Amino acid sequence: MGDRWFPGSWPALRQLRGTDRLGRGKAAQSERSAELRARTVRADRVVGSICPYCAVGCGQRVYVKDEQVIQIEGDPDSPVSRGRLCPKGSASKQLVTSPLRETTVRYRRPYGTEWEDLDLDTAMEMITDRVLKTREQFWQWEHDGLRVRRTMGIASLGGATLDNEENYLMKKLYTAMGAIQIENQARI
Template sequence: MAVRQWIEGWPVYRQLTGQDPLGRGAAVTSEHTRHLRARTEQADKVVRSICPYCAVGCGQKVYVKDGRVTQIEGDPDSPISRGRLCPKGSASKQLVTSPSRVTTVLYRRPHGTDWERIPLDRAMEMVADRVLATRRETWQDEEDGKVTRRTMGIASLGGATLDNEENYLMKKLYTAMGAVQIENQARI
């Protein structure tokens, strides 16, 4: 490459001699940067979501290509965060796509001494079966001649990281199951 070609290819030279004296457009654009494309351009679909980290509930746009998450950004249409995410929220993609993400559940059988890995689907089925069995075994239709229709065998203690919507849905779920001990850590 000749010296003259090198100088003319230099962004400062193009800025000072061209139509872009502030260096905000063509003067600072190289051949390489002209061919760059945003990762979000190639997404098959964009799914709106909520950041899972805290109770603020910042909106996220999740970009998906070929069934895999390619990028997660703040949702500018979110009235809560207006497109902004904290450092943890900005790193949400790692939560979803990390190769070290835990996808199994550790389970120790009753009276067992060792943990075994079981699939998440199986663990969810076990929890559902136990909830239904507990409800069935502890159900009270009436007590002292009064209609109660409740179970005293199930209780809920929500965490402070849950947002209002999640707590509302948990309250509805547990009330529908007949539980009466429904509390939240944030209120205690």
């Protein structure tokens, strides 16, 4: 049992008998807690990032050790969030490190009954091929005698998690592809 269970070592008694009346220092520490160090101390480097969950754009510090994310915290230098994160942002390390994270693309072929896993490169090639085919199939040079240079076969509906810069890039991308039906969920 040792002195761990001796009543004089109980935190409440240490707090009342000692100078740490508020219990914020040694009175609240155990042997184990006195030896604890923050995970961030072990990091090889710190990378600035932005929380991916909403359009607020809270700043994050991503702590990396051996090329693995070991902690994500709010960035106190961020003018947006000043080091604070909501519960979703605080849990964003799980988004990166969870063993349940999907690393493949699930795909079901037309008229298929089973799903299959595709690697990301294969899925991206399939998307590229389909975009080019759709653009070519529905391309219009003219409409009612006016030059329009557009495709009616591609449309975009952006989401509220996109920030202004991402929406700007989406608009540029779809406009360059000839799409004119570009909308954002925030306006609907």
